[in-house]
Amino acid sequence: MEKLVIKGGSIPKGAVKLYAAKNSVLPILACCTLTSCDIEIANCKPTNDILDMLALLQSLGSKVQLDGDSIFINCQNLNTGIVPRQYAKKMRASVFLLGPLSVRTGLTKMGFPGGCNIGRRPIDIHINGLNKLGFDIEIKDGELICTKKFLSCGQVHLPFASVGATENIMMAASGIKGITTIKNAAQEPEVEDLAKFINALGGDIEGAGTHTIVINGGKSFNSIRYTPIADRIVAGTYLALAASIPGSDICIEKSNALHLQAPLKILQDKGCNITISKDAVRLKSNARQTARKRIVTRPYPGFPTDLQAQFMVMESVAKGQTTIVENLFENRFNYCKELKNLGANIKVVGNSAKVIGVPELVGNCVNATDLRGGAALVLAGVIAKGQTTVSDIYHIDRGYYNIESELSNLGVSIKRLTQI
Ligand code: UD1
Numbered sequence: 001m002e003k004l005v006i007k008g009g010s011i012p013k014g015a016v017k018l019y020a021a022k023n024s025v026l027p028i029l030a031c032c033t034l035t036s037c038d039i040e041i042a043n044c045k046p047t048n049d050i051l052d053m054l055a056l057l058q059s060l061g062s063k064v065q066l067d068g069d070s071i072f073i074n075c076q077n078l079n080t081g082i083v084p085r086q087y088a089k090k091m092r093a094s095v096f097l098l099g100p101l102s103v104r105t106g107l108t109k110m111g112f113p114g115g116c117n118i119g120r121r122p123i124d125i126h127i128n129g130l131n132k133l134g135f136d137i138e139i140k141d142g143e144l145i146c147t148k149k150f151l152s153c154g155q156v157h158l159p160f161a162s163v164g165a166t167e168n169i170m171m172a173a174s175g176i177k178g179i180t181t182i183k184n185a186a187q188e189p190e191v192e193d194l195a196k197f198i199n200a201l202g203g204d205i206e207g208a209g210t211h212t213i214v215i216n217g218g219k220s221f222n223s224i225r226y227t228p229i230a231d232r233i234v235a236g237t238y239l240a241l242a243a244s245i246p247g248s249d250i251c252i253e254k255s256n257a258l259h260l261q262a263p264l265k266i267l268q269d270k271g272c273n274i275t276i277s278k279d280a281v282r283l284k285s286n287a288r289q290t291a292r293k294r295i296v297t298r299p300y301p302g303f304p305t306d307l308q309a310q311f312m313v314m315e316s317v318a319k320g321q322t323t324i325v326e327n328l329f330e331n332r333f334n335y336c337k338e339l340k341n342l343g344a345n346i347k348v349v350g351n352s353a354k355v356i357g358v359p360e361l362v363g364n365c366v367n368a369t370d371l372r373g374g375a376a377l378v379l380a381g382v383i384a385k386g387q388t389t390v391s392d393i394y395h396i397d398r399g400y401y402n403i404e405s406e407l408s409n410l411g412v413s414i415k416r417l418t419q420i
Helices: 022-034 047-057 094-103 123-131 163-172 189-201 233-244 257-269 305-316 336-341 372-385 403-409
Strands: 001-007 013-017 037-041 063-067 070-074 107-111 135-140 143-148 155-157 178-184 212-217 222-225 247-254 273-277 280-284 293-298 321-325 345-348 352-355 365-367 387-391 411-417
Touching: 001 372, 001 403, 013 107, 013 233, 013 403, 022 037, 022 047, 022 070, 022 094, 022 163, 022 189, 037 273, 047 063, 047 094, 063 163, 063 178, 094 107, 094 123, 094 135, 094 143, 123 135, 123 163, 163 189, 163 212, 163 233, 189 222, 212 280, 233 247, 233 257, 233 305, 233 372, 257 273, 257 280, 257 305, 280 345, 293 305, 305 321, 305 336, 305 352, 336 345, 336 365, 336 372, 365 372, 372 387, 372 403, 372 411, 403 411
Parallel strands: 013 247, 037 222, 155 178, 293 321, 365 387
Antiparallel strands: 001 387, 001 411, 037 070, 063 070, 107 143, 135 143, 178 212, 247 280, 273 280, 321 352, 345 352
16 A cells, blocks of 8 residues: 655646546547557556556457557457456446447446446446447346447437546447437547547547537548547646645646636636646746635536546635535545545535635645545645645546656655555
């Protein structure tokens, strides 16, 4: 078991280089099962969720290689849709395989997806959407069994614009001859990125990034090298840190400010000095920030739920009071109990949290409760006076590659220790 030990009090200064968004890379990897071609995914650091997905694909017969910042994958020898039990439960993203792997093999058998404990996270929208395309899905002995029946394209109207369900259906439809339209599709940049990836392979998808996506499926695919979009959530994490500490001056390289509009608007309104250039965002924080009255998480282009915890930390040291409303997941305030152990003044009632900013946080021992909540606790440790120890950091490693070296580059005193 590993933990992070942080000495608070430093002022972050320097550059952060972004890599491929893990929420883009995971569906892209699942999508590789549709083809036997060679795929290179560039500018990609293997966070633990990505490593788990690669191990899963290898267990099905795919060839995988990590070289520098690229992942090379070839699914020519993928010969089964039966996913060994231990893999599916490791991450939410395993559900992405239901569509493409079933198109490829005719039968997928896998356990229920795991992932962060941030809510019930049902998969009914995935299942109903795939049913519409002609897949039969039953649940037996705690496993999902998806069988290719009489595949047909057509229209799938999602009751909620689920990111994962949009991606799953889009991948499956790309492998089915004819035109499928997804209505009320999710508009997240990662959905658009997956469509760009499929189009680069030789597919034909229009409208990704809007609520209506049209997929002309059944095209033949070719080998490609693809660079996914940069991780907007990692970018937002470091921006929230810099905004919390007066005197900070950081530059997020390779970031696409368009994907960060809602968080940047909040940071700008609070008085941070933000400069946006072609592929970089620089943030300077000159004084203690004033609290934002209200932050509400919503589907894209609204404020992302994946930055809620990091912005909570920022508000917990701002001047004044903030209400943060979580609209996407039921249990996404679990980390607040730990944050309170560092001196934050937070009261959670239902899906909203009232935060009264305190002049300083004080170091303590805390446990990461989930991926983004864990990253938020690390930020809090950097801001806090004294030493903070964050345990259970395997949650953080799922989505941040060596968070300690990125923070060290910004001048933060942080080290990873292995607990015996
Ligand atoms: C993806 C992201 C996650 C992010 C979330 C919302 C990945 C790997 N993960 O998760 O980091 O927080 O989008 O931006 O890309 N829902 C159902 N039934 C379903 C599917 C979803 O009820 O079949 C509900 C969920 O429980 C949740 C809401 O819809 O309350 C949003 O979920 P969804 O958009 O599907 O998120 P994920 O794809 O799981």
